[in-house]
Amino acid sequence: MKEHGIPWSEGDLKMSGISELFFTFAKIGLFTFGGGYAMISVIENECVDKKKWITHDEMMDITVIAESTPGPIAINCATFVGYKMAGFAGAVFATLGVVAPSFAIIYLISIFLDNFLEIALVADAFQGIKAAVGILILNAAVNMMKKMKKTAWTGTVMLCSLACMLLINIFSWNFSSISLMVIAAAASLICFTAQDLRSKESGKK
Numbered sequence: 001m002k003e004h005g006i007p008w009s010e011g012d013l014k015m016s017g018i019s020e021l022f023f024t025f026a027k028i029g030l031f032t033f034g035g036g037y038a039m040i041s042v043i044e045n046e047c048v049d050k051k052k053w054i055t056h057d058e059m060m061d062i063t064v065i066a067e068s069t070p071g072p073i074a075i076n077c078a079t080f081v082g083y084k085m086a087g088f089a090g091a092v093f094a095t096l097g098v099v100a101p102s103f104a105i106i107y108l109i110s111i112f113l114d115n116f117l118e119i120a121l122v123a124d125a126f127q128g129i130k131a132a133v134g135i136l137i138l139n140a141a142v143n144m145m146k147k148m149k150k151t152a153w154t155g156t157v158m159l160c161s162l163a164c165m166l167l168i169n170i171f172s173w174n175f176s177s178i179s180l181m182v183i184a185a186a187a188s189l190i191c192f193t194a195q196d197l198r199s200k201e202s203g204k205k
Helices: 012-031 035-050 056-068 073-112 120-147 152-171 177-204
Strands: none
Touching: 012 035, 012 073, 035 056, 035 073, 035 120, 056 073, 152 177
């Protein structure tokens, strides 16, 4: 495998890399409960810390893109990493790897266990899984905040978004989280565009 940031070469090395992509994301898909948010920590641990396939900044970018575009974060991340490391084939196999375990498990459950969640043992296990998922999501949020660029603007957006989400949940307002992200994006665009214009005007003087 070549060093980080350079896709695998053709031939056996590329096939080995594609296999590694598939099985890495299959492991993520198989052993991570709770959906995309809970997967962020596991994806970061595998793709950033262990494999060095992407950087922390790229992981942050993927997370933002996944929140702003259709598709679960795990699938978006698998597609991005796979394409970066081995082109179109890498994107296909990494994406298949992350979705295959869930598809297989849900398919088997639908065939053999009509009332799966009504089984006492399963229901009790899921109570523990829910608690663990909450911690995984919190851990992902804390890690993202640590690696986020600390500026007055980012801090303001984060606090305002937190306050809005709390109010929406407390008062059960019918307000989409997508709308909140669009507002945050628009406010950031206006802010940084104004800064660029001021910088250009200052340079002309």
